[in-house]
Amino acid sequence: MEETLQTSTQPDLRKIQLQIDGADVLPTREEFYTNYPFYKYWGSQHNQQLLTPAGISIYIHIPFCIQICDYCFYMKDLIKSKDQVNEYVDYLCKEIQLVSETFGLQRREVHSIYIGGGTPSVLTEAQFKRIVDTIHKYHKFGTPEFSFEAEPGTFSKAKLQSYKDSGVNRISMGVQSFNDEVIKLSSRKHNGAQAINSIRMVTEMGGFQLNIDLLSGLAGDKMNTWEESVHTALAQGVDMLTIYKMKTYANTNFFLKGVHNNEITLPDNEEEIGFMQRALEIIDSAGYQRWSNFAFTREGCINVYAENTWRGQDLIAYGASSFGKIGNINYQNINNTALYFDKLKQDQLPVFRTYNTTSKDAIIRELLLCAARLSSYRKAEFMQKFGFDYFQLIPDTIHQLEQKGYITGNREELELTRQGVLFGDFVGKVLASAVKDVLGKDKIGFTY
Ligand SMILES: C[S@@+](CC[C@H](N)C(=O)[O-])C[C@H]1O[C@@H](n2cnc3c(N)ncnc32)[C@H](O)[C@@H]1O
Ligand code: SF4
Numbered sequence: 001m002e003e004t005l006q007t008s009t010q011p012d013l014r015k016i017q018l019q020i021d022g023a024d025v026l027p028t029r030e031e032f033y034t035n036y037p038f039y040k041y042w043g044s045q046h047n048q049q050l051l052t053p054a055g056i057s058i059y060i061h062i063p064f065c066i067q068i069c070d071y072c073f074y075m076k077d078l079i080k081s082k083d084q085v086n087e088y089v090d091y092l093c094k095e096i097q098l099v100s101e102t103f104g105l106q107r108r109e110v111h112s113i114y115i116g117g118g119t120p121s122v123l124t125e126a127q128f129k130r131i132v133d134t135i136h137k138y139h140k141f142g143t144p145e146f147s148f149e150a151e152p153g154t155f156s157k158a159k160l161q162s163y164k165d166s167g168v169n170r171i172s173m174g175v176q177s178f179n180d181e182v183i184k185l186s187s188r189k190h191n192g193a194q195a196i197n198s199i200r201m202v203t204e205m206g207g208f209q210l211n212i213d214l215l216s217g218l219a220g221d222k223m224n225t226w227e228e229s230v231h232t233a234l235a236q237g238v239d240m241l242t243i244y245k246m247k248t249y250a251n252t253n254f255f256l257k258g259v260h261n262n263e264i265t266l267p268d269n270e271e272e273i274g275f276m277q278r279a280l281e282i283i284d285s286a287g288y289q290r291w292s293n294f295a296f297t298r299e300g301c302i303n304v305y306a307e308n309t310w311r312g313q314d315l316i317a318y319g320a321s322s323f324g325k326i327g328n329i330n331y332q333n334i335n336n337t338a339l340y341f342d343k344l345k346q347d348q349l350p351v352f353r354t355y356n357t358t359s360k361d362a363i364i365r366e367l368l369l370c371a372a373r374l375s376s377y378r379k380a381e382f383m384q385k386f387g388f389d390y391f392q393l394i395p396d397t398i399h400q401l402e403q404k405g406y407i408t409g410n411r412e413e414l415e416l417t418r419q420g421v422l423f424g425d426f427v428g429k430v431l432a433s434a435v436k437d438v439l440g441k442d443k444i445g446f447t448y
Pocket of ligand 1: 071072073074116117118119120149150151152173174175176213214215244245246247248249252
């Protein structure tokens, strides 16, 4: 009797409705999910992709230089002897074998490779060849974009020939400025004429895409010296001109001398914006195109390595301090050479820190490094990766950026205007912040 009374006061669980697609529906027990996505959507369109191991990019760090430039924040050391570099190359080669075997990388084709630094052009031809031979031995090497960072004071025709013979097809030359006074104020040892000479060696030999780096905001630069640098760079007919905004990191001599000790005066933010604004005018009138918000190219040139890594392709990092990514895990190698050697001596990966990229991080990375950085970005690419349209996620922010003249484009493509290029990474910050508002402000990646 007591039992019957209790049952009659309970709600009927079968009648508690829920909303699906705006309609009230009664629950059923017909749903029983064994997998997702549902099989009815599967087809043969990705069969080939399944059988092709995903490509990779490779970065190799050479942390030696003939000078320590006052603005430079990279991990580097003054080169002392050939033996010192030989020892580093020994461990680098050991790391290449260890990493390739640990992660089974031999079947994954190398799509792009970047030897950077420090100053890779301090390597002797023999040291360089040992590295390239080891890469060939432990990686699947077709005809990737193969970039090599060079510095005018350490460059020669014989070295250039050896790079070419080993498959290097892209030279990235650090020039920073063509004005001798400005170069000297940064504690660099070469002069403008040497930089031009090095550039000519590359263009005369042929077979390379040539990029040169300039720095906007160096100590001593004035509008006239800056204009002279941009004009001189373009007059050399370089394939790509990269202009970084000089950032005064706390580990640089400029920080110590300028911000801390007041010994030098650096152009202020307004002056630097003026430099870049003028550079964009000069670049446009020279017929160069925007490839990213800091790199400008002659028709058809792109930087495969940068595009691949910005889009999240796996990046295998070799050498002290280098950054890599395998699957969702980002990692950085130890940034102290002696400790890097110690780990390898014990046959251990020289990894120092890692970060697991969440889906939210991946969305933010795509907006920061692709949508707001590449001069134009196709919506279809985002759709294919994330399964929805970013316009739907943050319509008001996109509208605001359009209204205020930072981006243009139709709903198929997002394009930076000249103003958008000038403030490209700021546009990225605005997009990332809007995504954060929608998806939640909890932990997100280290990039923002
Ligand atoms: C690792 S450096 C290698 C270049 C080569 N060692 C040379 O000096 O010619 C690559 C580029 O980073 C850029 N760079 C260095 N320090 C920077 C800073 N504080 N802010 C922005 N870019 C910087 C420079 O333009 C440089 O050409
Ligand atoms: S800019 Fe190049 S040469 Fe100068 S310290 Fe940095 S890596 Fe070395």
